[in-house]
Amino acid sequence: MRVLLVVADGMADRPIKELGWKTPLEAAEKEALNEIATMGVCGIMDPISPGVPPGSDTATLSILGYDPLKYYTGRGALEAIGWGLAVEKGDVCFRCNFATIDDDFTVLDRRAGRISTEEASKLAESLQKVRLSNGSVKFIFQNTIQHRATLILRGPHLSTAIGDSDPYETGKKVLEVKPLDNSPEASFTARVLNELLEKFHHVLRNHEVNRERIKRNLPPANIILCRGAGTIPNVKPLGEIYGIKSACIAVVSLIRGVCKIAGMNLLNVEGATGSLDTDYMAKAKVAVQALQENDLVVLHIKATDVASHDGNFYEKVKVIEKIDMMISYILDNIDHDDVYVTVTADHTTSCLTRKHEGDPVPVAIMGPYVRRDDVIEYNERSCARGGLGRIRGIDLMPILMNFIGKTKKFGA
Numbered sequence: 001m002r003v004l005l006v007v008a009d010g011m012a013d014r015p016i017k018e019l020g021w022k023t024p025l026e027a028a029e030k031e032a033l034n035e036i037a038t039m040g041v042c043g044i045m046d047p048i049s050p051g052v053p054p055g056s057d058t059a060t061l062s063i064l065g066y067d068p069l070k071y072y073t074g075r076g077a078l079e080a081i082g083w084g085l086a087v088e089k090g091d092v093c094f095r096c097n098f099a100t101i102d103d104d105f106t107v108l109d110r111r112a113g114r115i116s117t118e119e120a121s122k123l124a125e126s127l128q129k130v131r132l133s134n135g136s137v138k139f140i141f142q143n144t145i146q147h148r149a150t151l152i153l154r155g156p157h158l159s160t161a162i163g164d165s166d167p168y169e170t171g172k173k174v175l176e177v178k179p180l181d182n183s184p185e186a187s188f189t190a191r192v193l194n195e196l197l198e199k200f201h202h203v204l205r206n207h208e209v210n211r212e213r214i215k216r217n218l219p220p221a222n223i224i225l226c227r228g229a230g231t232i233p234n235v236k237p238l239g240e241i242y243g244i245k246s247a248c249i250a251v252v253s254l255i256r257g258v259c260k261i262a263g264m265n266l267l268n269v270e271g272a273t274g275s276l277d278t279d280y281m282a283k284a285k286v287a288v289q290a291l292q293e294n295d296l297v298v299l300h301i302k303a304t305d306v307a308s309h310d311g312n313f314y315e316k317v318k319v320i321e322k323i324d325m326m327i328s329y330i331l332d333n334i335d336h337d338d339v340y341v342t343v344t345a346d347h348t349t350s351c352l353t354r355k356h357e358g359d360p361v362p363v364a365i366m367g368p369y370v371r372r373d374d375v376i377e378y379n380e381r382s383c384a385r386g387g388l389g390r391i392r393g394i395d396l397m398p399i400l401m402n403f404i405g406k407t408k409k410f411g412a
């Protein structure tokens, strides 16, 4: 037996006046989701704990069964792994932006006018040639999409206890990176990073790409801002904990990173974009196929969260209806005596506040031997009346693994 776990990012929401005080899930036409609720056992889930707005990274760790309060080590390393960079134990990773500053180091644009990926690649190529004065520390600098980039510091005596250089606001000065504790490692790491960022600035300031941008009246990408020093969480892979083979279908690098450290096989889907224009059916087909050879398949959809952050609840309703079609295809193409289909969200994203919120999310599990309850609609309020009651994010994986016979008895 096996599990398909569909995670729709930020799908849960709060009631919205324009939708007649319904949530987008309540307003959407969704036959397949309702079938899962009807045939399954339902509940609500606090991804972290009640009232705590989760990040997508901490929530995903939790849903995979890892207590984020114990294992979360920052976003930098997870994202770097998700981009396919070979992060090693002890590496200190940062999320970076190409940004624009004036001669006074005041930030004019934190995203350098959302510089194109092509231009950023050219700049990154030059930055990779920079050398640090301390030969024991190596670095990897990799641009990803547009202004975004990842920096990895590798070597002995490094620490994650250092601050950001990113002031997070325009009109503020770039910060000098400061050690956050009294250890020699922290001050050493801060020193190395300050040196590196200064050398980066010199390369960028005189770079041809930026001279061209200035000529075209575009903000030059003349500084790298760093934030969120982190390292790899020290978790046991799912394969070791439950003896399972697992795969993940996700585009967002952060989610891919979390799944990777959980030991999941990362599958690529042509046409999947991690945004509103993603190819839902292509993802569904890969999921159905992946279920042939895996005990657990996680299918992550980002579009619900994108619509929520845009505050576009009509779009969110449409996205949910597309997800419903995707699930309908899946239900038509799997063996119902063999697969437990679970649908949930990693957190609530409110279309009104446009932020992640601490409200619980609905969860429904359909499968051969679940204790069916009376819930017949998949949404935040209906699922709250279901047989699962109210669980935490870290409860979900043991529940699912127990259904497919992969958990060990606790006690004699």
Ligand SMILES: [Zn+2]
Binding pocket: 009, 010, 055, 056, 057, 059, 305, 346, 347
């Ligand atoms: Zn999320």
